[in-house]
Amino acid sequence: MIEIELDGKKVEVQEGCMVMHAAEKAGTYIPHFCYHKKLSIAANCRMCLVDVEKAPKPMPACATPVTQGMVVRTKSERAIKAQQSVMEFLLINHPLDCPICDQGGECQLQDLAVGYGGTTSRYEEEKRVVNPKDVGPLVSMQEMSRCIQCTRCVRFGQEVAGIMELGMSHRGEHAQIETFVGQSVDSELSGNMIDICPVGALTSKPFRYSARTWELGRRKSVSPHDATGANLIVQVKNNKVMRVVPLENEDVNECWIADRDRFSYEALDSADRLTSPMLKQGGEWKEVDWQTALEYVANGLQGVKAQHGAQAIGTLASPHSTAEELYLAASLTRGLGSQNIDTRLRAADFQHAGKARWLGTSVASLSTLQRALVIGSNVRKDQPLLAQRLRQAVRNGGKVNALNAHAYDWAMPVANTLVADAAHWVQALADIAAAVGVITGVASPVAGNANRAEAQAIAKSLTGGERKAILLGNAAAHHAKASSLLSLANWIGAQTGATVGYLGEAANTVGAQVVGALPTAGGLNAGQMLTGGLKAVVLLNTEPAFDAANGAAAAHAIGQAEMVVTLSPFKANMDISDVLLPISPFTETAGTFINTEGRVQSFHGVVKPLGETRPAWKVLRVLGSMLHVPGFDFETIEDVRAKAIPADVHAVLSNTCTASVDVSPAAGQPATAAIYQLDSLVRRAPSLQLTADAKQASVDAKGGL
Numbered sequence: 001m002i003e004i005e006l007d008g009k010k011v012e013v014q015e016g017c018m019v020m021h022a023a024e025k026a027g028t029y030i031p032h033f034c035y036h037k038k039l040s041i042a043a044n045c046r047m048c049l050v051d052v053e054k055a056p057k058p059m060p061a062c063a064t065p066v067t068q069g070m071v072v073r074t075k076s077e078r079a080i081k082a083q084q085s086v087m088e089f090l091l092i093n094h095p096l097d098c099p100i101c102d103q104g105g106e107c108q109l110q111d112l113a114v115g116y117g118g119t120t121s122r123y124e125e126e127k128r129v130v131n132p133k134d135v136g137p138l139v140s141m142q143e144m145s146r147c148i149q150c151t152r153c154v155r156f157g158q159e160v161a162g163i164m165e166l167g168m169s170h171r172g173e174h175a176q177i178e179t180f181v182g183q184s185v186d187s188e189l190s191g192n193m194i195d196i197c198p199v200g201a202l203t204s205k206p207f208r209y210s211a212r213t214w215e216l217g218r219r220k221s222v223s224p225h226d227a228t229g230a231n232l233i234v235q236v237k238n239n240k241v242m243r244v245v246p247l248e249n250e251d252v253n254e255c256w257i258a259d260r261d262r263f264s265y266e267a268l269d270s271a272d273r274l275t276s277p278m279l280k281q282g283g284e285w286k287e288v289d290w291q292t293a294l295e296y297v298a299n300g301l302q303g304v305k306a307q308h309g310a311q312a313i314g315t316l317a318s319p320h321s322t323a324e325e326l327y328l329a330a331s332l333t334r335g336l337g338s339q340n341i342d343t344r345l346r347a348a349d350f351q352h353a354g355k356a357r358w359l360g361t362s363v364a365s366l367s368t369l370q371r372a373l374v375i376g377s378n379v380r381k382d383q384p385l386l387a388q389r390l391r392q393a394v395r396n397g398g399k400v401n402a403l404n405a406h407a408y409d410w411a412m413p414v415a416n417t418l419v420a421d422a423a424h425w426v427q428a429l430a431d432i433a434a435a436v437g438v439i440t441g442v443a444s445p446v447a448g449n450a451n452r453a454e455a456q457a458i459a460k461s462l463t464g465g466e467r468k469a470i471l472l473g474n475a476a477a478h479h480a481k482a483s484s485l486l487s488l489a490n491w492i493g494a495q496t497g498a499t500v501g502y503l504g505e506a507a508n509t510v511g512a513q514v515v516g517a518l519p520t521a522g523g524l525n526a527g528q529m530l531t532g533g534l535k536a537v538v539l540l541n542t543e544p545a546f547d548a549a550n551g552a553a554a555a556h557a558i559g560q561a562e563m564v565v566t567l568s569p570f571k572a573n574m575d576i577s578d579v580l581l582p583i584s585p586f587t588e589t590a591g592t593f594i595n596t597e598g599r600v601q602s603f604h605g606v607v608k609p610l611g612e613t614r615p616a617w618k619v620l621r622v623l624g625s626m627l628h629v630p631g632f633d634f635e636t637i638e639d640v641r642a643k644a645i646p647a648d649v650h651a652v653l654s655n656t657c658t659a660s661v662d663v664s665p666a667a668g669q670p671a672t673a674a675i676y677q678l679d680s681l682v683r684r685a686p687s688l689q690l691t692a693d694a695k696q697a698s699v700d701a702k703g704g705l
Contacts, residue, residue, distance in 0.1 A: 273569060474503070
């Protein structure tokens, strides 16, 4: 540790720290623009100039290392004068458009200009003008004349997103931030550039000119998309969601969110919203009141039970639903006498040990891994924030290995990739296990080719280092022999000292297992229900055509039932349903998501339900009461939560798998969703559907046509 004097106070900091870090520790604010705690130091803006004793001139606090006994003054006349001079230069070319700027009210330059700017300008020449640029549907670069060349956006792309999409061209007053020869900004994390821009140069294209920041109410929430559980601030005006930005949580999402977390709110006010209960009568949809709709559902379910038995009733629920909704859906189904309840809509292997499968370690620990093996995942698109964690690990010297059907671009160096057709993943993993066995001297549980070069390289990597993880992705979880993959991964993990776990598909993939939204005692799993045969089907937040492994066939099979009930915020499944019940999306209801590390995160609704929409937990509670199911006398969401979620969630998490390993080729390809097809919200967000990722997914879905 080194001791310095900062504004007359003694401060102890680590050797190698900068003056800025010492100031942060001491609680002293030093004005700055280019410095950001998550990015490398650039020392571009010079706004953080401070007075260092014995230094010939003011020094940048962000790039000046501390030394023993250093004396620093941040508010001396010399320091203040230097900062005021820098501010004068920054304002020379800055346009005077604060009244119309989207950044107004939360702009660093605006705030610091009040403290360090002059009341008049000595500059009388024409201000420079930078031509606007179109870089895609999410980030607006229409006002790049505001840019102060702090390069935060450039460094974010290089260091966090892993792809340098923006750079600075030219020099002096001609310098400008732009893409390479007119390309678009396509990173799945691109929206974070808007947050870290200290001026209004980069703004949100969907939010542009729709509200002023001081008009917005700010409410905490949790992302309903992938299994990271990113913390959000949802900004609201006149009972309408206007914008979504990150809520900093170092243990989960740090200060970043993925673009689908940020921009999916557009779907909340889409023309596709279902705002009243609807019944299909004579082949036509008609709006009805809630009492009529609920009585129709209750009578229909009782009729099917009386005529065909309880096992003719099944519930398919989305793992993007809240834990409370999933618990009540499972309780309602079981209360009717059926065990047919499942959320694993894209799975092909339904062996389950009863305990919830999870990440096997903490989300934060991924940033410090020294070795990792990712199996069956395009992690960059499936879980962008977890990929960002792995990217940090690689930047710190870690080695990431992959077993996949394709050599995906993860925007990070991948040490070794074993490319194999999905049908042969178990054999490929057996080869890695055999190579590990040769190194450790322990016989592999199944025969494998230990001489396979890629397997040897991965095995050698996994047996080095200390902090290690084997991570199974969405394709591995949905694989026809998912249990064999997990069994082999557990064996390799035991021999190499690596944790084993699933990256997780949806916001509540873990939560669904924790609250028991799985078939038991001979109940049908999702794969069996989706092949048809049920007489009554309840679809909670689910669209089989998009959410199931074989979408078109699954939707057709479900449509053959005598009664199909859809609970959705949108006009979904209209071709196969008999009744539509409008339920609240995550912004209009309270609930809980349990992320992939087993972190329980509860949230409240941030706006009132739209039209006649009702929270799904209330709809299910009323249905349970109408059907005389015992234990449905809940009065509050907290009552449901207390019943649904155990006090110690981690006690019910386990990736143990006793299934025998079958290395024969698997049938079919694992079902996975494209980044902007994952759930009903992102599918209906117009700006996300205009991105390069969405367009590429559309081309892939059409077979490359």
